[in-house]
Amino acid sequence: MEQAEIGLIGLGTMGSNLALNIAEKGHRIAVFNRTTSRTDAFKANAGELSDRIVPCHSLQELAAAIRPPRPVIIMVLAGTPVDEQIAQLREVLSANDIIIDAGNANFRDTIRRFKELESTGLTFIGMGVSGGEEGARHGPSIMVGGTEESYNRVEKVLTAISAKYKGEACSAWLGTDGAGHFVKTIHNGIEYADMQMIAEIYGVLRDGLGLNPKEIAPVFDTWNTGRLNSYLIEITAKVLNADDPKTGKPVVEIILDRAGQKGTGKWSVIEAQQLGIPATAIEAAVAARVLSSLKTEREAAEKAYGDLGLGRISGDKDALLADLELALFAGKVAAYAQGFAVMSGASQQFGWDLPMPTIAKIWRAGCIIRSQFLDTIAEAFSAEDNVANLLMTPAFIAMMKEAHPALRRVVARAAEAGLPVPALSSALAYFDAYRQGRGTSNLIQAQRDFFGAHGFERIDAEGAFHGPWGSNG
Incomplete structure (x- = not known):
């Protein structure tokens, strides 16, 4: 029997869709799931693609079914389950075989796993996959970290299954060990900011202008034809237009206002802080999700403070709508600038030499933050070397x-009306602080020196100095 080109472990929703995508693009794939009945059902339900699917009931069978050097994709829960799966695969794989973690892993775990496998003869790829279930099935954005040699072994498959933008594959090798998973983490951090800013604009339209979902949907639909053209704006219009089959009400109105998160947004904030690079719009978005989870406390606070006499925004509606579109765009610019600045810092810190134009290009289709705006980012990085900040x-x-x-x-108008816009506010504050040549941290340095003798620099001399605090104390 002809051997498979690649293997996959974990036939959950993402794993199943990825396997079907691989088979559909003409590649034979061996699959394994801990529950063997799911493996058999997957092949039985694969229709015309079933001939390219090799169901395996053991890891030994899986290894035997794949053409060496064997690439095996792991699609299991992040964390300990990945380490357990790697340990089991080490018993059946041979030198030069490739273990590929395609889950949402912490890039530091990926670096550790890469190093742990270096002495075994096996190699490891940390592969970021963006696009959700639909992307996995029909074409995701794929961000690969590992050795270039291991990427060359799977490049044909990954290029085939990835999303395409004007004929270009949205898949690329980005660097060694954790590079791919780090870029996916920052992608998700930008996604958090983008979604939060859209939600804040929705809040101004809903609470500031008193519009209902069916009135707001066309606004986003119109914006999607212009500078804000993107997947998230597109689906926002669709979400706002959808009705709940059970109640007949707009579905967005019956959804509890408590946002979930799986950790990648938080990781992006932590890494930005570790690198000493401000990513304030992303930080605000993550904090907003945490605050949204405090539903009971928020309801109690609403009762405690009552009606503050705020809420509605008056004035020319068309002028406000035009401002809201531009404001959302400006916030988006700041968030992307922050995200790419973090990636640039990490590239230097971890020796990855991340290809910034390539990252922007592979995000143009397949991934959640895909937008026409990314063409401009790719061009900006291509036009100049060593871009410190997109701004x-x-x-x-x-x-x-x-x-x-x-x-x-x-x-300003949202603040006056008591409407929370934390991510947009943070984006504005970041922009204002970034463009201010003479800031206010001179006072902070004076304070630090006063209570801790930390010293400060002078504007008129080199070296470290202390203030005359003793004589004033």
Whole structure:
């Protein structure tokens, strides 16, 4: 029997969809699931693709079914289950075989696993996959970290199954060990910020202008035809237009306002802090999700404070809608600038040499934050070497000069109306602080020196100095 080109372990929703995608693109794939009945059912339900699927009932059978060097994709829960699966695979795989973790792993775990396998003859790939269930089935964005040699073994399959943007595959090797999973983490951090800002704009439209979901949906639909064209804006319009079959009400109105999270947003914030690179819009978005989970406390606070006499925003509706569009765009610019700055810092810290234009390009289709805006980012990185921050590239300077006044007006009017816009506010504060040549940290340095003798730098001399606090104390 012809051997499979690749193997896959874990036939949950994502694993099943990825396996079907691989088979559909013409590659024979061996599959294994701990519950053998699921493996058999998967092949039985694969229809015309079943001939390219090799069901295996043991890991030994799986290894025997794959053409060496054997690449095996793991699609199991992140954390300990991945380590357990790797330990089991080490008993059946041979030198030069490749274990591929395609889950949402912490990149530091990926670095550890990569190093642990180096002395065994096996190699490890940490592969970020973005696009959800639909992406896994029909074309995700794929971010690969590992040795270039191991990527070359699976490049043909990954290129075939990835999303395509104007004929270009949205899959790439980004660097060694944890590079792929780190880029996926920052992708998700930007996604958090993007979603939070959209939700904040929705809140202004709902609570500030008193619009219902069916009135708000066309607004996002229209924005999706312009500078905000993106997957998240597109689905926002669809979500707001959808009705609940049970009640007949707009489905968004019967959903509890308590957002979940799986950890990648938090990881992106932690790593930004570790690297000393501000990612304030992402931080605000993660904090907003945490605050949303405090549903009981928020309801109690609403009763305690009562009606503050705020809420509605008056004035020219069309002018406000135009401001909201530009404000959302400005916030998006800041969030992406922060995310790419974090990746740039990590690239230096971990020696990855991350290809920034390539990252922007492979995010243009398949992934959750895909948008036309990423073309501009790719061009900005391609036009200049060593871009410190996207906000300093000509295209972004022009965009922010146009958009920041609207962001400023929206944040101010939302604050006056008592409408929370934490991510948009953080984006504005970041922009203002970033463009301020003379800030206020001189006072902080004076305070630090006063109570801790930490010293400070002078504007008129080199070296470390202390203030005359003793004589003033």
